[in-house]
Amino acid sequence: MDTSVTDHLLSTTRAVRRKLDLDRPVEPEVLDECLRLALQAPTPGNQQAWRWLVVRDQEVKDRLSELFRRVGKAYLEANAAALGEAITEPSVARAFASGQHLIDVIDRVPVFVIPCLTGRPSGDNATDAAFYGGIFPAVWNFQLALRSRGLGSTLTTYHLTHEAEAAEILGIPSDVTQVGLLPVAYTTVPDFKPAARVPLSEVAYLDGWGNALS
C-alpha cells in the first residue's frame, strides 16, 4: 500500500469547524459512498448494530441546533471562566474561536450525521468499551472517507445532554443510543497539516506504566 497517501490521510484528518463551506451543497451520492466505507469498520461479533441519521431538512437542523447551542454556549462560558487569563494564549484562543464559530453557524452546515447504536450503555467499562468501540471506528472511517473526498467534519457531543429531546425530534426509539453529531460540509481549503502532538515517549510505555518505549 502506498503509505505516502495513506499516512497523509491518517495524519491530516482534522476536526474541521471554521473551514466548513456553508454554501456548497453536499451531494447524496458522496455521502452514501462515505457511509458505505464507514460500515466497513469491524464491530464486536460482527453485529453491525449501528444506525445513521442523515439530517438535511432545515427545520430538523434548526431544532437540533437549538439543543447544540444551549449546551455548547454554557460549556464555552464555563471553560472561559475556568481558564481566565490563559484564554489569551494563541493556541487556546484559536480553539475557543473555532468552537464559538461552530456554535454560531451550526444550523447553516449542509448536513448533520448522527451515529447511533442499538441498545444502551451499561455504565460498566468492561461492556461499554465494546459498546462504544463498536461504533467509533466506523465514525472515524466515515470522517476519513469524507476527508479523502474534500469534505470535513468534527465529532461533537453537546446535544447528548438533551439526547431524549433529540430522539423525539428524530423519532429515534428509546433503546437506541446516539453517540454524537457530525456537522458535514465541503472544506474551504484543499488540504490540512498534521497536528502538533505531545511526543510519543510521553504517552506510550513498554511493558509497564512509565517505562520508556525505546
Next chain:
Amino acid sequence: MDTSVTDHLLSTTRAVRRKLDLDRPVEPEVLDECLRLALQAPTPGNQQAWRWLVVRDQEVKDRLSELFRRVGKAYLEANAAALGEAITEPSVARAFASGQHLIDVIDRVPVFVIPCLTGRPSGDNATDAAFYGGIFPAVWNFQLALRSRGLGSTLTTYHLTHEAEAAEILGIPSDVTQVGLLPVAYTTVPDFKPAARVPLSEVAYLDGWGNALS
C-alpha cells in the same frame, strides 16, 4: 487524494485473528510510526488524554493472556450454547473458529497494545460518548496504520472484566481506564477483501428514523 488507495485501506482493514503471523517479529520502529499516526486523531478539547501500553515481555503477555482466556472461553461457550444448531452455519462457524484460534494463541502474538484514557467513565452517555470518542478514533487510526504496513490487529475487550488485575500487572494507576487489548502482528496474507455488510438503506435514514435515505 487518490481515493483508490484510501478507499482500499478504509474498506479492507479487517479484524485479523487467524492470519496473524506469530513467528515474524514486529520492529519497534514500525510500531512507533503507527502509534504516532494514532496520535493524529482529534480528541475532545485537544486533551490527548490517551496512554498506550506496548507489551512485548513474555511473562507480562502470559499473565494478561490468562485473564483474556478466562473471559474469552466463557464467552464463546455461552454463545455456542445460545446458538445451538445455528453454529454450523458457515459464516457463524468461521467466526467461532476465528475467536477460538485467538484464544488458543493469544500468548504467542508478538505485541499487545493496550490503549488507555486518563480518567474513568461516568456511566452517563452524554459524557461517556465524548470519553470513549476521545480514544477509539485514535485506536482505529493505529489499526489502519498497521494495515497499511502489512500488519494486522483486532480490538478485544475480554480482559476488561478483570481490568483491575490487568492494571496491577501493568502498574496502571486506578484513575486510568483501559479500553481494550490489541494483539498486533504481521499478517500471513498480503491483502484482505471488503466485508459483507447489510445494505446502507437498512441502517441509514434521512431526517427521521425509518425514512429512506434516497
